[in-house]
Amino acid sequence: MILANEEDCHGVNVMGGCIPGTIYVIIAFISFLCGYLRRQRKHIVEQQLEVPSKHQIKRILKTSYVLFGIGCSLNLLLLISIGYNLTFLFTMGGNGLANVVGIPDNLKFLFNSGYVLLVPWLFICAYGKKWHTIIGAYLLFIIFYAYGWRFIIYIVAVSGAIIYYRTRNKQPKISHIIILGAVLFLYSTIGGMMRGSMRSGENATLKKVESDNFIYTLESNFDIYKTYYGVVQTYPSKESFWYGQAVINTALN
Structure with missing residues (x-):
């Protein structure tokens, strides 16, 4: 933040949360790493991979098709x-x-x-x-793209690739990993610019992609930490914790 001279988030200076927020992250990361490595050394258990039977696969597929069909229908209706x-x-x-009028x-x-x-x-x-x-992948992309959820599209792409390789052993x-990373990188920038038009119901085409918007969208993918710093410096010194009110009360009212 200091080197980039980026100390504000939507007009609010968040530098006050930079140092304590970074310390919290470092402590959390080191604690996770130590706990993970310690568990790995002491709990190495070899288990034989359980392959489901044809009958189990048939039941799993039937249930998956039903759940996927109901979920897609519900989200498209929404x-x-x-x-x-x-x-x-x-x-x-x-x-x-x-x-688009909202809900x-x-x-x-x-x-x-x-x-x-x-x-x-x-x-x-x-x-x-x-x-x-x-x-199914096309339907997922349409639904999540309309919602503007880039992160879940990344999860869909990576998890789909993992399933592909794991089921084929x-x-x-390396070239496949680089290609996937490049595609997701391009989507994070170009798709990020076009999703604004998608959300507002306007025509979304590559003609609207400009160099200034491209750079702004690229930078916005790496400054989410500013929101975190703002939260650190605001709660609980300036504002009380919500204790679940945003999740429970707002949804019910």
Whole structure:
């Protein structure tokens, strides 16, 4: 922060939380590392990989398809209810416009149902047909892209790659890892610029990608620590803790 001369977050100076916040992170990281390495040395247990039977795989797939279908339907209905249309969604904002109006605060918790889609999709990746996996990945991308959730898209990509190699008992090549990293990096910048248009219901195309916006979006991916520093210097010295009110009371009111 000091070297980059970046000491404010949305107009608020957060330098006061820099030193204590960094110390907390260092202590937490060292504690985790020591505990993990200590456990690894003392608890090395070799276990044989349990391969599910064909009957178990069939039941897992059936349940996964049902859960994935219900979850996708619910999330698409939620998106349509706030003003999106299927043409706009399935072209990822490339065709048409949408009148996005938002959703009441007491119903916003329903958007978290999108997280339920990940595990069934991973089972489909492991045991289902290839084209089912591709269609599922496309639906996941559409839903999470419309929500503006970049982090969960990264999780989908990485976890899907892990399932691919683990179920085939293969090691990923360095070139494959570099390609995946490059694709996610490009999405974090270009996708980050276009998701604003997607959220507002405007036409989202690569024509709107400009060098200034590209640099700003790239920088914004690495300054999330500012919010953390702001929280450290604000709670509890200036504001009391919420003790779950933001999660419970706001959703019910």
